[in-house]
Amino acid sequence: MEFPNDLIYSKEHTWIKLQDNIGTIGITAFAQKELGEIVYTDLPNVGYSFQQDEVCGSVEAVKTVSQLFMLVSGNIIETNKQLLKEPTLINSAHFGDGWLIKIEIKELTELENLLRSTQYKKLKN
Amino acid sequence: MKVALFSDIHANLPALEAFFEDVEKKNPDSMYCLGDLVGYNIWANEVVNEIRKRKTPTIAGNYDFGIGRMSNDCGCAYKTDEEKDNGKISISFTNSIMKDEERAYLRTLPAHIKVEFQLNEDKLNLLLVHGSPRKINEYLFEDREEKSMLRIMEKADADILCFGHTHKPYHRILNSGIDGQNHFRHAINIGSVGKPKDNDVRGGYVMLTINEDSSVLVKDSISVEFIRFDYDIEKAAKAVEESPLPDEYAENLRRGY
Numbered sequence: 083m084e085f086p087n088d089l090i091y092s093k094e095h096t097w098i099k100l101q102d103n104i105g106t107i108g109i110t111a112f113a114q115k116e117l118g119e120i121v122y123t124d125l126p127n128v129g130y131s132f133q134q135d136e137v138c139g140s141v142e143a144v145k146t147v148s149q150l151f152m153l154v155s156g157n158i159i160e161t162n163k164q165l166l167k168e169p170t171l172i173n174s175a176h177f178g179d180g181w182l183i184k185i186e187i188k189e190l191t192e193l194e195n196l197l198r199s200t201q202y203k204k205l206k207n
Numbered sequence: 208m209k210v211a212l213f214s215d216i217h218a219n220l221p222a223l224e225a226f227f228e229d230v231e232k233k234n235p236d237s238m239y240c241l242g243d244l245v246g247y248n249i250w251a252n253e254v255v256n257e258i259r260k261r262k263t264p265t266i267a268g269n270y271d272f273g274i275g276r277m278s279n280d281c282g283c284a285y286k287t288d289e290e291k292d293n294g295k296i297s298i299s300f301t302n303s304i305m306k307d308e309e310r311a312y313l314r315t316l317p318a319h320i321k322v323e324f325q326l327n328e329d330k331l332n333l334l335l336v337h338g339s340p341r342k343i344n345e346y347l348f349e350d351r352e353e354k355s356m357l358r359i360m361e362k363a364d365a366d367i368l369c370f371g372h373t374h375k376p377y378h379r380i381l382n383s384g385i386d387g388q389n390h391f392r393h394a395i396n397i398g399s400v401g402k403p404k405d406n407d408v409r410g411g412y413v414m415l416t417i418n419e420d421s422s423v424l425v426k427d428s429i430s431v432e433f434i435r436f437d438y439d440i441e442k443a444a445k446a447v448e449e450s451p452l453p454d455e456y457a458e459n460l461r462r463g464y
Contacts (some may be wrong), residue, residue, distance in 0.1 A: 118284060121342055124355070142355060144338070144345040145284040 083111050083206070086177055090153075090193060091148070091202035098153045103190065105118035107153060107159055108181040112206055120169045125161040127164060132156065134192045139182070141172065141175065153179035154192040208324075209234070212397045213412035214241030214268065214337065214371030216258075218301070219401025219460075220250035222410045223257055225401040225438035226400045233414060233434070239320060241371045242268025242337040245279060245313065246301050247402055247456050249446045254401075255309040267316035268337040268372065269344035274301055276316030282344035293453040300451050318343065325423050333415075334365035347396065349377040357383050360392045367393045371415070374404035376411055378431045390423045391421050395431055401443075408463040409435040 089097040095113035098105040114120065118177040122142040132138045132152040161183050165171060172180035187193075197205065216223050230238065238255050240263050245251040251274070258265055267275065269282040281298050285291045305313075319340065326330040339345035340363035347356070347370060360368050363384055376398030384390040398411030405411075416430040444457035 121339075121345060122355075124358075126338075140352070140355070144282075144342050145259070146346065146348075147352065147355060 083115075084177065085111075085199045085203045085206075087199045089177070089199065090159070091199070092151065092153050093197065093198040093205065094151050096150065096153055098193075098196070100187075100193075103187045105154065105156065105187050106181050109148075109150075109176055110202075111176055113148070114173050114180075115142065116177045117167065118145045119143060120172045122169055123162075123165045123172070123182060125165075126158050128156050128158050128160060131188070132158075134189070134195070138160050141182075150182070152185075153196060154185075154190075155179050155184055155188040157188070158183055159186050160184040208417045209236050210333075210415040211235035211238040211412060212241060212335070212369050212395075213238075213395055213400050213417060214368050215243045215374055215389060215399035216240075216401040217243055217270070217399070218245050218248035218251040218254050218442050219410075219438075220248075220253045220257070220408065221439040221442045222401040223254055225436050226410055226412060227257070227261075228432065229436040230412065237333055238263055240265040240282065241335055241369065241397060242266045242316070242343075243270045243371065245274050245305070246270040247297050247447075248443055249304075249453070250361050251407075252305055252306050252309045255312055259312060264320060264372050265316055266320055266335060266337055267313065267318060268341065269297075269331055270301075271313040271316055272343055273298060274305055275310060275316070277310070284346065289455075293455055296451065296453055301314070324417060324421070326417075326419055327380045331366050331417070331421055331423060332364055333367045333369065333417075334363055336363075336370050336381070338369070338370060340365065340368070344372065346373050347394070348373055349375065349379065349396070353381055356394055357381050357392065360394065365392065365397065366390075367415070367429065369395045369397055369415070369443055371397050374399035374402055376405065376413070376433050378433075380426055382426075387423075388461065389426070392423070393431070395428060398433065402459070403463050404459075406463045407435060408440055408461065410438055411435050
């Protein structure tokens with residue numbers, strides 16, 4: 083299973099990739115495998131803001147539905163519209179084209195509460 | 208209009224025979240089968256032929272979809288390695304016993320049946336699916352968030368959505384009306400004839416009653432009756448134990464899981 087080093091992870095099996103104060107968020111290889119085929123993503127509207135750990139959406143798979151918890155406080159600046167047509171991108175490209183949302187991060191210090199690649203890998207092994 | 212709905216027989220002939228005996232006494236006006244005729248028990252061909260003989264309108268379940276295509280994947284969500292291993296034995300066994308004509312029947316089953324009632328000024332749409340309108344193997348459990356369930360039903364234009372697949376029966380009434388105007392929608396899981404998983408070992412089905420005044424505007428204007436019937440569980444369980452199928456499937460029948 084992949085654990086890319088350039089991503090930061092949550093215990094809820096989501097990841098965030100940083101570019102300055104912009105974060106791109108998705109679900110991990112483990113999460114997509116556990117969920118199975120994804121059929122729908124319920125993502126927040128652009129402009130909404132969420133606190134760290136607040137529920138901001140959900141991912142619906144054939145087996146079950148999983149809530150999405152915000153990794154760090156921030157404002158939604160973009161959602162992945164391609165997922166409306168092709169939700170299985172999350173299965174096939176979970177660390178790439180299957181990203182979910184982009185946020186403008188409010189509190190960069192909150193990133194310290196998250197896991198680095200090696201820590202997340204340990205959590206999974 | 209009394210509509211009998213049954214599904215998830217899973218090759219359990221004693222259960223199917225007991226179901227037909229029970230439902231015929233109740234004299235429904237119509238009857239539909241919501242799929243998963245085969246898998247997990249030994250009488251796959253016999254179950255197909257009993258349903259074909261009665262010309263019951265039937266849709267494909269995920270297991271029928273797999274066997275119809277000679278696939279080794281039934282689209283089931285097994286949780287443990289043991290369940291996965293047992294699942295492989297079941298689909299391989301079912302593929303090995305399935306005769307050509309019966310397999311061709313499964314291969315050509317439709318995915319959905321839509322029945323539109325025109326009783327009042329509003330339409331009342333009954334949609335029959337196996338898992339969900341969007342996926343044949345999606346599990347719509349009773350605890351599905353209301354927002355998600357309503358979205359699925361609205362997108363499919365279903366006022367009454369009937370489905371199986373989880374083997375756990377329930378009826379939820381949800382209101383998708385806006386601006387003070389009610390629009391009640393019914394999500395009905397019809398349970399399982401041959402492999403119940405709600406800790407009740409009896410087979411189960413649903414009798415849906417639509418009256419002339421049934422409407423999306425009135426919450427309780429349709430009636431949903433969950434009917435359970437006894438069948439010869441030991442006959443089915445022993446047949447599993449005497450076959451290449453895993454003995455766990457026999458125990459599941461005896462425990463209702």
